[in-house]
Amino acid sequence: MEHQPTLELVQEVELIGHNKKHKMKKVVKNAEEAIAGIESGMTLMLGGFGLCGIPEKCIETLSKKPKITDLTCISNNAGVDDFGLGLLLKNHQIKKMISSYVGENAEFERQMLSGELEVELTPQGTLAEKCRAGGAGIPAFFTPAGYGTEIAEGKETREYKGKMYILEESLVSDYSIVKAWKGDTKGNLIFKATARNFNPVMAMAGTITIAEVEHLVEPGELDPNEIHTPGIFVHRIFEGKNYEKRIEQKTISK
């Protein structure tokens, strides 16, 4: 990695409306502060499946900094043309995407076919496990997904108990950006419904992990039994306002 992000970038910010003496090192004011330190050429992980559970505030703020370019973005999908990662694609801020499915974005397809954008398509379960393993200190693992396909080209294969597997290397990011439903000032996170998806494993795999949450609360307000991501994986946290939560396929029963 060319750029080594450091935790010193995190400012000590007083939590408004709370005990003034109680400095919370992880809490930042907003997306602007949260993404401080992200530079051109870095590798980012961004949680979400489709548009569900994406860190929309940090992505929007990054899109307003067009000088940050040549990003490698690890995200299951690439947003849509005018929302989510589509905003960064439109600005040509992304050099490379590592994703499993990119079918919903016309600009993405155009940049990929013209060669402007490098794309590493990765099976969804392999992508999730690459993040989980990266966050768990495991450098590589064998999986059957993609054996016998072009995904396996150039990768080590091995037979275990009569079944063939391919060796996949894990991933870590310079910055992981995740979205949670609730979080506390210690960085503990709870996700809602299927907005959980890649967020917990990407939080684990970040050198610096940024969490944007809908509700930021004091320690003790979240039941320790119900926390999904332990705060040790989270370095910066803020409460986002007015989430759009755009729906890709609104389907209703008659």
Added chain:
Amino acid sequence: MLGKEEIAKRIAQELQDGWYVNLGIGIPTLVANYIPEGIDVTLQSENGLLGMGPFPKEENIDADLINAGKQTITTMPGSVFFDSSDSFAMIRAGKVQLTVLGAMEVDQSGDIANWKIPGKMVKGMGGAMDLVASAENIIVAMMHTNRAGESKLLKKCSLPLTGVNCVTKVVTNLAVLEVKNGAFHLLERAPGVTVEEIQKATEGELIISGEIPEMKL
């Protein structure tokens, strides 16, 4: 000849009590509408849900609750959410008994292609490669031929593969076929479709043994 709904209806007959089932996008999704009365089947959505319910009423739409096709859905009593690595842990470890998915091509050795047409279309494999590499029962739901009238049941897939030696059954608008020992074995005909018509629409090796019954829908 069967329509998409009838293909789904026929596949639903394969479901067994207590099974966890993953349904892909398109025709497979429709299978959920025909789960037989009296059996308990739990639908797995690989974005992180076991126990997928029907589409919501307008007033119950929740942007945080979608299926793998990115459609808004609902939960059922006993539903559970989990992250993407847990989701594929259960898939990879074979806890999901049946996967139903669509395909562009299937061949007689059970190889499947459904994620890329070089130079034309690359949408990605999503979870399909993980699913076909691991599930014990993989049923492909598709039309027997493509828009140009060419067979989609081939000797050898020509498109980039999603998985090898994995498809166990194919249900098309014309027939139900089992894939084993390097050939398609004809099990049932769609109502009004002859064995000759199926033979003509099948490029791969087709084994026809004895009288082939008509599907019961």
